[in-house]
Amino acid sequence: MEASFYHAKTRYPGIFGWIFTTDHKRVGLLYLFSTLSFFAVGVSLGLTMRLELIRSGMHFYSAQTYNAIFTLHGVIMIFLFIIPGIPSSLGNFIMPLQIGARDVAFPKINILSWGLFIMGGAIAVTSLFTGGGPPDTGWTFYVPYSIRTGTNISLAVFGVFLIGLSSTLTGMNFLTTIHRLRAPGMTWKRMTLFTWSIYATSWIQLLATPVLAITLLLIIIERNFGVGFFDPAKGGDPILFEHMFWIYSHPAVYIMILPAMGTVTDIIPVFTRRNIFGYSFIAASSLAIAFVGYLVWGHHMFTSGMSDTARIIFSLLTFIVAVPSGIKVFNWIASLYKGSIRMNAPLLYTLAFIFLFSIGGLTGLVQGALATAVHVHGTYFIVGHFHYVMFGGAGFGFFAGLHYWFPKITGKLYEEHLAKLACFFLFIGFNMLYFSMFVLGWEGMPRRYYDYLPRFNGPNLVATIGSWILAMGLIIMFYNLIHSLFAGNKAGDNPWEAASLEWQTTSPPPVENFATQPVVTKGPYEFR
Amino acid sequence: MEENASHHVATKTFVFVWIALLCLTGLTIKAAQMQMGEWSMVANIAIASVKASLVLWFFMHLKYEKRLFKLLLFVPIMTISIIIVLTFFDIWYR
Ligand code: HEM
Ligand SMILES: [Cu+2]
Numbered sequence: 001m002e003a004s005f006y007h008a009k010t011r012y013p014g015i016f017g018w019i020f021t022t023d024h025k026r027v028g029l030l031y032l033f034s035t036l037s038f039f040a041v042g043v044s045l046g047l048t049m050r051l052e053l054i055r056s057g058m059h060f061y062s063a064q065t066y067n068a069i070f071t072l073h074g075v076i077m078i079f080l081f082i083i084p085g086i087p088s089s090l091g092n093f094i095m096p097l098q099i100g101a102r103d104v105a106f107p108k109i110n111i112l113s114w115g116l117f118i119m120g121g122a123i124a125v126t127s128l129f130t131g132g133g134p135p136d137t138g139w140t141f142y143v144p145y146s147i148r149t150g151t152n153i154s155l156a157v158f159g160v161f162l163i164g165l166s167s168t169l170t171g172m173n174f175l176t177t178i179h180r181l182r183a184p185g186m187t188w189k190r191m192t193l194f195t196w197s198i199y200a201t202s203w204i205q206l207l208a209t210p211v212l213a214i215t216l217l218l219i220i221i222e223r224n225f226g227v228g229f230f231d232p233a234k235g236g237d238p239i240l241f242e243h244m245f246w247i248y249s250h251p252a253v254y255i256m257i258l259p260a261m262g263t264v265t266d267i268i269p270v271f272t273r274r275n276i277f278g279y280s281f282i283a284a285s286s287l288a289i290a291f292v293g294y295l296v297w298g299h300h301m302f303t304s305g306m307s308d309t310a311r312i313i314f315s316l317l318t319f320i321v322a323v324p325s326g327i328k329v330f331n332w333i334a335s336l337y338k339g340s341i342r343m344n345a346p347l348l349y350t351l352a353f354i355f356l357f358s359i360g361g362l363t364g365l366v367q368g369a370l371a372t373a374v375h376v377h378g379t380y381f382i383v384g385h386f387h388y389v390m391f392g393g394a395g396f397g398f399f400a401g402l403h404y405w406f407p408k409i410t411g412k413l414y415e416e417h418l419a420k421l422a423c424f425f426l427f428i429g430f431n432m433l434y435f436s437m438f439v440l441g442w443e444g445m446p447r448r449y450y451d452y453l454p455r456f457n458g459p460n461l462v463a464t465i466g467s468w469i470l471a472m473g474l475i476i477m478f479y480n481l482i483h484s485l486f487a488g489n490k491a492g493d494n495p496w497e498a499a500s501l502e503w504q505t506t507s508p509p510p511v512e513n514f515a516t517q518p519v520v521t522k523g524p525y526e527f528r
Numbered sequence: 529m530e531e532n533a534s535h536h537v538a539t540k541t542f543v544f545v546w547i548a549l550l551c552l553t554g555l556t557i558k559a560a561q562m563q564m565g566e567w568s569m570v571a572n573i574a575i576a577s578v579k580a581s582l583v584l585w586f587f588m589h590l591k592y593e594k595r596l597f598k599l600l601l602f603v604p605i606m607t608i609s610i611i612i613v614l615t616f617f618d619i620w621y622r
Binding site: 247291308313 | 603604607608610611614615617618619620621622
């Protein structure tokens with residue numbers, strides 16, 4: 001037995017063995033640690049916002065502070081947590097193992113991506129304390145406000161630019177890896193559906209992120225030189241910004257959700273002991289989502305002053321993009337049928353994922369339909385919706401994956417009872433917190449305000465109490481994982497008796513993953 | 529890769545492509561003078577696309593690449609084209 005990669009000799013000593021590593025597993029863990037740290041900050045900010053909103057009236061945040069806080073919360077959660085979240089951490093660690101590669105195609109670019117990510121994050125944080133103070137535009141940086149505000153937009157936007165570059169490089173790296181480095185016998189139809197989802201995601205990262213980069217640079221140019229790209233007085237078009245921003249940011253929501261979908265698709269067969277239902281449909285729907293996802297961005301702009309023709313076309317296309325997601329949900333449910341179900345924590349989180357994602361997806365259709373979208377635009381309905389898909393979907397998928405691959409990554413087992421208890425708290429707290437927002441939004445409470453009319457008091461109180469229950473769940477979950485990292489029982493190489501390739505080597509794996517070159521002879525979900 | 533390196537392209541081909549590019553540049557200038565209103569945008573994008581394709585196909589040796597490689601380039605280019613077309617449904621019908 002070879003020693004695990006934790007104990008292998010590295011080129012540089014100590015901490016430098018990590019930050020200058022080229023081992024995809026170490027890079028994955030660096031990402032895991034950094035994204036989860038950002039997540040903790042983002043959650044804390046969210047909790048303080050909920051505290052401010054517990055009752056109508058101003059408590060401790062002024063209007064300006066509140067604007068800065070929700071901007072920071074949004075930027076952190078989107079760019080520093082959920083977009084890099086699954087692909088860069090679990091994707092980096094697991095995907096090469098799943099295809100039987102010794103590393104990614106460009107190991108040095110891999111660590112460069114992480115470096116750029118950290119630099120971008122550091123610059124974004126610096127923007128809070130320098131120049132005109134913390135940005136207050138919301139994570140969307142809409143013009144004309146982002147051009148006019150005196151806060152430190154340029155620096156923050158440049159930080160996000162670097163993070164985007166890092167994301168693009170990761171996408172390119174993974175695409176090349178999946179095309180070129182599969183083990184003998186690892187045909188496309190023998191790849192896990194997690195790897196398929198990472199493949200589809202990487203295409204979006206590679207092709208959509210440059211659009212964001214251009215858009216952000218245009219803001220910087222506008223702020224410093226006033227060229228007038230978005231200024232009608234100078235022949236520009238203010239809606240151009242929204243177009244460009246959402247041409248990236250809609251595909252980006254699929255960067256968030258696709259890897260989570262892939263994660264749960266890998267979990268379901270293992271804990272139902274049967275082959276996944278509809279392998280090809282799930283793989284194809286990932287690609288379909290990646291493609292159609294490019295064509296629906298206009299649904300974020302129904303009230304922007306865009307032409308009616310465009311509004312109708314984008315509404316129609318939005319309904320089409322719901323189809324591949326629906327295909328996945330039905331296939332997951334069908335895969336549970338007649339399985340011998342083992343209700344372990346990964347499956348429990350997966351079921352929570354399916355439930356929450358379905359609510360998020362269906363309320364998305366409310367916003368995709370032109371007439372109802374106009375009614376709920378700019379209200380808490382939207383805030384409820386995107387937390388359901390991003391947190392209930394991508395976030396819970398991430399948690400499911402963390403538990404599922406925890407033994408693979410650490411060689412230890414977490415405490416099963418605690419994991420389930422945490423899931424229970426998370427699920428209850430989550431629904432109290434965010435379902436209230438649907439009610440509030442439907443009744444007309446606008447988003448991005450530090451205060452509201454007294455008639456909205458009831459559901460807001462429920463939401464704030466829910467946020468504490470949710471926080472309890474997070475604390476239990478991370479306590480369990482961190483504690484088990486040091487004190488957990490030994491897991492053995494393949495505690496779940498999974499069939500896919502990443503479990504066929506030692507847990508944790510040795511430096512170049514497999515002691516001998518693996519040869520693949522069967523599909524990833526064939527247990528007999 | 530190997531097939532690519534050993535492939536020899538006649539200088540004549542390059543010269544022809546170059547002349548074609550020059551003609552198309554002339555056409556762009558002509559089109560700009562024709563006062564076609566909103567269609568001048570279409571004309572410009574069409575000519576530019578033909579030029580870019582020529583460069584990709586011959587100068588950048590796309591012609592001699594594998595089918596997969598062509599496909600991997602073609603699909604994103606189609607996607608970005610559709611994206612551009614979609615934006616016109618906004619600005620033309622406002
Ligand atoms: C305990 C966890 C969380 C709490 C309590 C929370 C709470 C909130 C609140 C109160 C708002 C502001 C609503 C407004 O005034 O318009 C908000 C906005 C937002 N949240 Fe969260 N949130 C949490 C987790 C997350 C997660 C996990 C994500 C993403 C994965 C996320 C993404 C966002 C985004 C993108 C915004 C919009 C910011 C903007 O309007 O620019 N949040 N959240
Ligand atoms: Cu969208």
